[in-house]
Amino acid sequence: MKNYFILYMMPNCLTPIIRLITMKNKLILLFVVQILCLWQCAFADTDNPDVNYLKDKSRIESIVGGFYEGRFSDGTPFQMTLYYSKEDEKYSSYQYPRQLKGEAIGIRQSSFQGDSFTLSVIADDPNTEGKVLYKEEFVGTLSNDKKNASGIWTHTANQKKKTLNFSMQQISVYKEISVTHKSIYASRPLESYEVGFIDPTRPFKFSAVFPVFNDEKIDKRNLEDAAICDHDQECSNGIYILGYYNNLLSLSSEFWWYDAGSAHGHYSSLTRHYIWASGISQEVFLDHFLKFSPTCLAMLSNLVRKGLGEISGAKYFKITQQSYKQVKFLPSPLGLQFMFDVEEFGAYGEGTPPSVFLPKESIKQCLTYLPKSK
Structure with a gap:
């Protein structure tokens, strides 16, 4: 060259x-x-990069939540990520698989008394400040082992109420492991170039949240992702269930970290998808859902670029035979959602690039498979 x-x-x-x-x-x-x-x-005066904080002797482990499949008394299915503590309520959400385009409905408020819970959803009108479009409330009870739940759901809009019974069954628990250590910078005097950039009194913190499926292949990979940490100040990892349709399981592995002296933390993520049935799991990629002909790859790349809009760098997005395993996406009965991280396109100050949803009608000539809701 x-x-x-x-x-x-x-x-x-x-x-x-x-x-x-x-x-x-x-x-x-x-x-x-x-x-x-x-x-x-x-x-980069970090701990040993090979250390596994999931096995740290001082770790704190707990079951913090679960992923549930539910059904209303009229037959409508839903899925819920439920955290059992008010401190974690901002992470609870639910979704209707038949309608999912990639965004779950966040649970605004929650309260727990023993095994009883109340969950509130408040949908604000995006066009009118202070106006509420509708409210939803789940009032229910968990079984002692938290594997099942039942109760009453109420939807209120325009002063009209609709009430249905609901029941839920746990698919997976969410486990959390946290570790706090004395800062590695507290054990020695700071160098001149470190003064003003590093706070030696700030402890090192590691945390990881991940689902447990009792499937050897999936759980092994979840633990590998949850353990990733080669930073000196803070690591916060999360593996989350994006969707579960019959035998298709979609996960997101998300990583946030901060190093001493950095202007801000950093974030990255990836998605994984498994055909999971009868105790057997097989990871699948974008080529499981789409034809990979040159025409289809060009069409898909162009549609996603259009969806990204004017954010800088978006014009370089391209799905190829070499890069498709790195593409982050979520399949649903309605189509494919493509997702991106901060700084994946554009500068940090531009924020997170928009997700791009491609309805199945727009890519039907290239589709080979989409999941079906129960």
Whole structure:
């Protein structure tokens, strides 16, 4: 490759990057990279990157919630992620699988008394401040082992109420493991370049929330993702159930971390999908749902780019035979939702790129499979 070279940044200093650089910029770039590596390595005074905090002797473990399949007395199915503590209520949500386009309905308020619970949903009118479109309330009781629940659901809109009985069955528990350590910077004097950037009194914190399915393959991968942490200040990992349709299970692995001296924390995620039935699980990717002909790949890439709009860098999005396993998406009976992280396109200040939902009608010539709701 005349006039070009490939630059590899060592993973211990910076995130691995491979870029093509013109020879005339080589000396300038190498100087900049050396400075960046020295700075990053100076602040990378982390614990052993091979440590598994899920096995830490000081860890605190607890069952914090569960994922449930439910049904109203009129036959309508729903799914619920229910956390058993008011402190975690902001993470509780529910969804109607038949209507899912990627966004679950958040539970605004919750209260628990023993095994009894009250969950409230308040839908605000996006066009009128202070106006409520509707309210929903689940009032129910969990069984002693929390594997089942039943109660009454009430929907209120325009001063009209609709009431139905509901029942739920647990598909998975959510387990949480947390670890707090004394800061590694508290054990030695700060270097001159660390003063003002590092607070040695701030403890290191690790936390992970993940579902347990009693499936060897899925649980093993969940534990691997939940354990990821090579940072010196804080790691917060979560593996969440996005949807469950008959035998298709969709998960999201989400990672947030912060290193001392950084301007802000960082976030990344990935999605995983399994055909899960009769105790057997098989991971599947985007090519399980779509034809991968050149025409289909070009059409899908173009539709997603249009959905991303004007956010910088969106024009480079492309689904290829080489990159499709990294594409984050959620299949549902209505179509495919494509999801993106902060800084995946555009700058940090631009926020999270919009999710792009492609209705099945828009991609029907390329579809090979979509799940069906029960």
